[in-house]
Amino acid sequence: MNNRDNMQDHKFQRKAIQVKEAQARVMQYAKVLGIEEVPLSQSCGRYLAEPVNAPNPFPAFNRSGMDGYAVIAADTQECNAENPVWLEVIDNIPCGAVPSADLTPGTAARIMTGAQVPEGADAVVMIEITESRDRDGKTFVLLRKPQLAGSNITPRGFELKEGQLVLPAGRLIAAGDIAVLAAFGIPLVKVHRRPKIAIFATGSELLAVDEPLQPGKVRNSNSPMLEALVREAGGEAVMLGAIADDLELARSKVQMALETHDLVITTGGVSVGDYDIMGDLVREKTGEMLFNKVTMRPGSVTTAAVRGGKLLLALSGNPGACFVGFQLFARPVISLMLGAAQPLLPEWTAFMGADYTKVNNYTRFVRARLEIRDGSIYAYPAGIDESSVMVTIKDSDCLIIVPPEARGLAAGDQVKILKLPGEIIG
Amino acid sequence: MNNRDNMQDHKFQRKAIQVKEAQARVMQYAKVLGIEEVPLSQSCGRYLAEPVNAPNPFPAFNRSGMDGYAVIAADTQECNAENPVWLEVIDNIPCGAVPSADLTPGTAARIMTGAQVPEGADAVVMIEITESRDRDGKTFVLLRKPQLAGSNITPRGFELKEGQLVLPAGRLIAAGDIAVLAAFGIPLVKVHRRPKIAIFATGSELLAVDEPLQPGKVRNSNSPMLEALVREAGGEAVMLGAIADDLELARSKVQMALETHDLVITTGGVSVGDYDIMGDLVREKTGEMLFNKVTMRPGSVTTAAVRGGKLLLALSGNPGACFVGFQLFARPVISLMLGAAQPLLPEWTAFMGADYTKVNNYTRFVRARLEIRDGSIYAYPAGIDESSVMVTIKDSDCLIIVPPEARGLAAGDQVKILKLPGEIIG
Secondary structure (H helix, E strand, O other): OOHHHHHHHHHHOOOOEOHHHHHHHHHOOOOOOOEEEEEHHHOOOOEEOOOEEOOOOEOOOOEEOOOEEEEOHHHHOOOOOOOOEEEEEEEEEOOOOOOOOOOOOOEEEEEOOOOEOOOOOOEEEEHHHOEEEEEOOEEEEEEOOOOOOOOOEEOOOOOEOOOOEEEOOOOEOOHHHHHHHHHOOOOEEEEEOOOEEEEEEEOOOEEOOOOOOOOOOEEOOHHHHHHHHHHHHOOEEEEEEEEOOOHHHHHHHHHHHHHHOOEEEEEOOOOOOOOOHHHHHHHOOOOEEEEOOEOEEOOOOOEEEEEOOEEEEEEOOOHHHHHHHHHHHHHHHHHHHOOOOOOOOOEEEEEEOOOEOOOOOOEEEEEEEEEEEOOEEEEEEOOOOOOOOOOOHHHOOEEEEEOOOOOOEOOOOEEEEEEOOOOOOO | OOHHHHHHHHHHOOOOEOHHHHHHHHHOOOOOOOEEEEEHHHOOOOEEOOOEEOOOOEOOOOEEOOOEEEEOHHHHOOOOOOOOEEEEEEEEEOOOOOOOOOOOOOEEEEEOOOOEOOOOOOEEEEHHHOEEEEEOOEEEEEEOOOOOOOOOEEOOOOOEOOOOEEEOOOOEOOHHHHHHHHHOOOOEEEEEOOOEEEEEEEOOOEEOOOOOOOOOOEEOOHHHHHHHHHHHHOOEEEEEEEEOOOHHHHHHHHHHHHHHOOEEEEEOOOOOOOOOHHHHHHHOOOOEEEEOOEOEEOOOOOEEEEEOOEEEEEEOOOHHHHHHHHHHHHHHHHHHHOOOOOOOOOEEEEEEOOOEOOOOOOEEEEEEEEEEEOOEEEEEEOOOOOOOOOOOHHHOOEEEEEOOOOOOEOOOOEEEEEEOOOOOOO
């Protein structure tokens, strides 16, 4: 065995760890970032840094659910089609106004949807079933049907009591949360700062997107994909381009990137070849290597290290493996930095929509799409799901977890899947 | 009957139409907008304006899937553990390089993962199962196992043939599509311009988010919610605030908004009360009213009109009704303007997770959350789902479609649901 083989042999002796263990190792270095305030209109898609409790009951007053008349239900108990009850209209309460008088027996108040119901009233009659009459300079409303107490009134605090928890910390802010925050007068929302995430690729074969194709070379598709994935996860992507297979260059790039970013993600250079510089880099003793082999396909060479307390995630250069590595390791780290309550991808049980025959000694994360039929959820493996394959990433909304040593999966079998972010393809 | 009642009577005589008919009426005025080019890094979340066909086979060359040796499989057929075959290593092909020689029988080439396989070679042997020897100034690789032709080589065009459709027009661009666009050298992506959508609220009861609460008044939560929903749908929200219940003011605001925006969405002022100015406005003969009543709950008063070829969607001021009205009518309009292939919310079949007893003569769109258990999908109605209720919007990921006259739904019943955008709450 010559010298080169000796060196390579060292490279081969990677100790593989389980996915869950690898996730735990990177996640313990994912520190939640500082809090900043953003305008309500910019808070969608961020994670709440503090819980929101109702500062007041909601609604804050007994609210009319109809355009009509506020009445005292007891006044209407004897009326019928032939013998209407006449109630004197003593007030007119548009939305946003305050009633000018309390109701007393025999009186009613014209009221609009959303307006504050006057004291004394306990029902609102919809205008469509009323008649009004003017007599002796007064206005009366005629009712021909008894009303139930409470009807068409939303009582104060019906949706939320004062002090009640409305939005827990760690919640992803969506349109419905925006409504709550607006209703409670929160124009500035406390969220965790977005992590700045440096992304670069390694590989002498890489061309930029705007370069013409050249023999033997490929365009760098992983970096733009990672940029989109980082943003989807809520991080701020900082693109550091691609570097050639040069250990010296990689070392200084990683060093610089770690100093000025919260996380560094690289793609490429982690397998066992001569030019796998990221793999070489993390074996240097300048930091702690968390792992350089995971019992998974694709992406078994996924590597993670810590330097100066900051994480370096070195993902495979194979597009499929890069994608899976991001979802399993980078995404939860970013989510934790953002203070997300649930950093991991949701795990569901689904039925196999088709057979999957590939067998492996490692857990396999098979790109697949979900389909919902008759109340059941089916997972269809992507046609081609090799580690190197790029084109099926776009057609996947989940990863089927195929356990190691499984004798293949048949259509109809129950399987665990990890739901990828975004809509179900259907 | 006095004069006011006459006027109101006119208001009550709204002709209700079905949801599908109402959707068809607004959607026919949703013109797809012009095409613009955006940088690849800004294209995520947009809809492709033109299909993308593969400009070259992908991969563009026979690609090594391993770090190892490119060989001629036939050379290895006779070898075994005791009698290795010696192949002369005539080339070293790193990623991004072009082979300097074709393989001939008895030769091999050192090759890296992702590198171009030389002509003549039909297999790559992973380095881990090889030995190398230097003899007489030449380098040899020793193999002790026959290799299958084709192994560890991804053939040219394996993922995509030249000219093959990869991404159809109208597709929402996500991370996987970004990878495809990058790989095919598309730094500028053709998408449809985002519609500019004016949003304003009407109601004298409305306070801005940063105003202190006042008796009888509520903060305007619908406008910020609509802003978030418009952005989620891909539109550009232009916030025009809230106006008091003043027909004159509303008329000029609508006119101005229609002139300079692609769509105008209002909230409030569409029921039958005295101050329902949007309802009054669309009955004026300056434009075509598409509908002002829909056989649905919540949001039966949802109103739509066309003026100068532009759509005005006047949604209910009730938060729940405003939300549902947006999802059923505004969202598909925005999607069509963006050139989306599937403008409507996905319709799925799910099982009821709990009973739902409310009965209505109109189709009801019940806010609900989905849960996936053992491969089945269950819909749980929100605790309170009155039209006026705001707080359950945030906890909903779907709308259960309860048909009119349904005698209530029992847990376990199959129902149709509309999946709302965003993740399933679980």
